[in-house]
Amino acid sequence: MKIEVYLDTQTEPYTTFEPPESFRLDTTVLDDGEHTIRFKAIDTDGTIGLREVKFSVHNGPNISVHGLRDDDQLFGEVSILANAYSSKIGDIFEPMRIETPNPIPTWAWVLVLVVFSWSMWYLGTEYREHQANLSAPAASASVAAKTTSADSPAATGASWQALGKQVYENNCASCHQANGSGLAGLFPPLVANPSVLADDASEHLSTILNGAHGKIIQGISYPAPMPPFGSQLSDEEIAAVANHERTSWGNGAKTVTADEVTVLRK
Ligand code: HEC
Incomplete structure (x- = not known):
C-alpha cells in the first residue's frame, strides 16, 4: 500500500509515502486562494482509492474595504477606504496594525445630532423663561418710573x-x-x-x-x-x-x- 499526494492540477505527486505517515505541506509556495489536494491510495493488488480535500491558502496581507460591499449599486464618485495588514508567523500581535480606521457609522451621527438639537432646544426654552422672569419686574418698574416722573x-x-x-x-x-x-x-x-x-x-x-x-x-x-x-x-x-x-x-x-x-x- 502506498499513498500519492497531488496538489491542484499537478501530474507529478507532491509526495509519496507508505501509510500511516504524516507529511508537511508548505503553503508558502502556493498562491493565496482555493486549492485542492488529492490523495491517491494504491493497494498492493493495484486497486486505487481517491480522496479530494479542498482548502484555501492565505499567507498574504489581509485586505479590508469600507464603503463598498458585494453587489452594491454605485453612482457618482464614491469614497472607498482600503487597508491591508499582514502578520507573519512568529510576529508579535500588534493591535495598531490590524485596526482599520473605521468611519463613524451614520446612526452615530444621527444620534449625536438628535442629542445636540434637543439640548439646544432645552437651553433655548430655559433661557427664554429666564429672560421673561428677568424682564417682567423690570418692565413694570419702568412703567412705574415713567408715571411718577411724568x-x-x-x-x-x-x-x-x-x-x-x-x-x-x-x-x-x-x-x-x-x-x-x-x-x-x-x-x-x-x-x-x-x-x-x-x-x-x-x-x-x-x-x-x-x-x-x-x-x-x-x-x-x-x-x-x-x-x-x-x-x-x-x-x-x-x-x-x-x-x-x-x-x-x-x-x-x-x-x-x-x-x-x-x-x-x-
Ligand atoms: C354707610 C354709608 C356711607 C359710606 C359706606 C360712605 N359714606 Fe361718605 N358719607 C355718608 C354720609 C351719611 C355722609 C354725610 C356725613 C355728615 O352728615 O356729616 C357722608 C359724607 C361724605 C363726604 C363729605 C361730603 C361733604 O360734602 O362734606 C365725602 C367726601 C364722602 N362721604 C366720601 C365717601 C367715600 C370716599 C367713601 C368710601 C371710602 C364713603 N364716603 C363711604 C355715608 C357713607
Missing part, C-alpha cells in the same frame, strides 16, 4: 384710576351710589359736591380718613354718620378713591397724592 394728568392717572374705581365700588358705592348721586335725604351726592370739588382737598381727605356726622351739606343734614376709613384704607387707596370722586361723573377737580393723605393722618 406730570401729565393722563400719566399720573394710570397709577390710581383702576385702584380708585375698585376702592370706591367696594367701600363707598353702597351709600353714595356707583354714579355718585347719593340717596336723597340719606347719603349726600358727591357729584358737584363743593367739598369734593374744592381745590384744597384737605376737607375731602379728612372726611374719608375720619368720617363725618352732622354736617350741613348743601343745605341738607344727614341722619346717619359717614364712617371713618383711616384704619381700613392705605394712604394710596384713600388718594385713589378721592381722585376717583374728584374726576368722575362730570367732576373735574385737582387730583391728590398719597403724600397729602400721609400729612393729614398725623
